[in-house]
Amino acid sequence: MATIVVQGKQAGRSLPRLDARDKVSGRAEYVHNMRLPGMLHGKIFRSSLPHGRIRSIDVAAARALPGVYRVVTADDVRKVIPHPYYGPAFHDQPVLAIDKVRYVGEPVAVVLADDPHVADAAVQLIVADYEEMPAVFDEVEAMTSTAFVHEELKPAGTFPDLKHLKGRKNTNIALDFQLRRGDVDKAFAEATHVFEHTFRTQQVLHLPLEPFVSIADAGTSGVTIYTASQSPSFVRIEIARLLGWPENRVRVKVPYLGGGFGAKIYIKLEALVTALSLIVHRPVKISLTMEEQFYTLTKHATTLHIKSAIDQDGRITARKCDVWWNGGAYADIGPRVTQKSGFTAPGPYDIENVSIDSYALYTHLPPAGALRGFGIPQLVWAYECHTDIIARAIGQDPVEFRRKNILREGRPQATGTLMKDAAIEAVLDRIAARMNWSGTFDRGSGTVRRGRGLAIGFKASISPTTSIAIVNIFADGSCGLYCSTVDMGQGSDTAMAQIVGEVLNLAAETIRVVHPDTDVTPYDMATLGSRSTFHMGHAVRIAAEDARDKVRALARELGLPEGTNFSIPDLFKKKYGMQAGNIVGVGSFIPSYTPPDHETGQTPNATPFWMIGGAGAEVEVDTETGHVKVSRLINVADLGRPINPKLVETQLSGASLMQLGFTMFEKMQFDGGQVTNASLADYKIPGIFDVPETIENEAVDAVQHSGPFGAKGVGESGTFSVSPAIANAIDDAVGVRLTELPLNPEAVFRALRAKANRPLPDA
């Protein structure tokens, strides 16, 4: 084929991120910095009640404030969007509250002004009168509470497995997923040991340093939305649905994101700014404050009940899991979390008899969605603490007990799907080797006790999802990639450019990656669930191969021999008589998938690939104060063959540090449904001093045979196992078992005192 210069292999290069220079020099484009001519700023008036009927909203004083352009409520929204309810799984979330409010912080009205400070001042002049209604906050209470969040369930219809929920009344259960395999009752009856524990996780949130921000510019011919979104294609389709417009009248543009972590998926502010722009015929921007993020999306708090049957040889013969997910007032993607993650609740173990019941619950709290792991970290927290407790109780080494029960290649997972390209045991082995598990360990002395623990977790990729990409070769031989994957800091631009470069024999640095613009870049399901490298990676590879094949075809058409050294610019010149033309390659990818049986959850093809993430932790516990120092954190994952090993390492360490915050101290505090620590002054995320002295990251030697160049996703894997590894290490150090996150010093201290039979008083 006609080539320019052979650049060497691109896949597998530790190429520095292509966006790094623009970001550190402040040149990178963010929605936050964008202004359009004539643009108004919106500020949101929010509910102060967790559940109440709206009697009246008095906006007169706000409207009268000088500088206020307009005050908007749901009545105005309904004039431009007659049925203004949105959501990926359920059409349950109103653009602005209609008739009722369902959580403290729910948007009720918007003030528009040229000056955002004026809008802010006016918001404080709005008075809403509510008839207070009973509320439910706890996910287990929500199962039986008569404080119903919604009058009726409204599944979106996009997911066939949610159809049976349509029209259900008098329930807070948004989804009940079940899986049945083997004969659990018989196995428990025959068991040598039975273990049963309940674990809990707390509400936390994503806190990207760029809060939610969207601009809409609506005209008669269409609407253009500039938004910090992880899912531009979904936004286009959902806005088109809400407006009853064809997709081609909705344009969604996404520049860089200042972090997403699952917060910016589906619709957040986009429907609101679109409605506002349609109402006032001017561009409208809403930039949330850091504080408002606490009222937008959280990570599911969970209660997890797990019970295992063990035979005399220490094999797990049955496991029964009940999981209650606190979804908050609107479903967002919660029902998907409940099912798609729910089926891995028994853990990466080879268990003949399994029963899972997983419930998505509505409560009167801010909505919960996906957060870097799609529910997996909650499940791993439960099953890896449980597994460690069992091993210690039956006198087996935790590593040996896991090895004995581990889910090996070719064996069926709980869904019946046979494991393939899942290096679970290799991950366990590498953690144990790095920790010198069989060797001696300094256990500390006096008031500082040391311990170590490990954990392994796995995740199925969300399926089936589609990605489409376009590769454009210009007449001078340079190349552009058009794809709707959002680079939110994970480095997807760099990885995708490497894939193009690998196929076309170009240096990845020379590839122009065009950012999502739904008028220009083709469909992609979303940037979530560690799916981009695999799905979009394939689409990009296929698009590049298509372009390459078309270059070869052009050479043939021009009568050149196979393997000609004619350069691409020369081909174009020969064809068009001057520097002109393009070659456009297109790639589309959707993996195969078989939906699970509704009654049993069984399917021969649950996922296109498995992600494996394990962690090892060494801790020092101050027995006088309960402080835990994680002195060493080891992250090991199977992510196939890395496209960019350096990016993989930063994904693993970054994910593990995020989870370290969720493990050790992060917690949204609620009082009557009101978040009481809704700011970065009171809700702290890990800082540089919280980073363990030693942090090690390793990708095990593995290949995802169905992945592009052997790769698969990695964005979430580093989160899976951090929490239980640390809890297991604390148990190892001081013999106390914490079953609820976070593992803060007071929780450890109270457990120590309880163990010493000197319980600390509550207050």
Place this chain on the structure above:
Amino acid sequence: MTPFELLEPPSLAKAIELLDPDDLSTRPIAGGTALMLMMKAGVFKPTRLISLAKIGPQFRRIATGPNGDLRIGAMTSLSMMEHDAIVGRHAPVIARAMRRLSNVRVRNVATIGGNLAHADPHMDLPPVLIALGASVVIAGRSGERTIPLEKLFVGYYETALQRDELISEVRIPSQHSRSTVYLKCTTGSVDDWPALGVAASIEADRSSIRSAALVVGAATEKPIRLNAAEAILSGTQATDAVLQRAGDAAADEVDLISDARGSAAYKRELLRVYVARAVSQALATNGGRG
């Protein structure tokens, strides 16, 4: 945040003149790091802020007084104090405490006068400076007065300042052979606000304690001297048993507040341990210039 008027008077006298004791929506602003948080939260809505940024360079410097005391202008930034050689020699505990106090961006802007006048009980510097025996010079319409720093704090976010008074200077007496340690205890991230802060200033001959100043902050409604614990330590040999008794006395003598950073019961146990540790560390650094 709502619009407001910002004035920048050219002198301290002019600034004091602009303060209106009857108008709660007029406030002085120095670095503004604390006030901005309150304004962003909508807790404070000013109509007028009197900026102290231009009252003169004499309020933004560090010098030694005639008695060898340290004199720090109220508008001196926390970073200037952190990196100043005189402060480093005089009271090295200050630079050490600064490293885990807020962050470098805040320290570059926040001032010592504002830090003290804000009287947020979670601040780290008040217990440190009280333990060092600091006093503050307060300027008002009728002149100046000087009070011990511990008398400045009268309650939760409350000071002895009149609404038309400003702190103009902080004075720290010569420390001679005293050794001071501050222990900040966080229960969230390392750089969170403290759940508890304990400052211990010890004058000792090896392990024989001549006098001790102990101050607790963050867990109380204002920084508080631990008199009972000080009494146990003064004039004794610092054995483990004595340190433990001092910790127990401290735990018994103050009212602690439950909040998101810990229950009062837990903070009581922390105080017990941290008093003993702070004294022990102060003794360990004693002689080696603490």
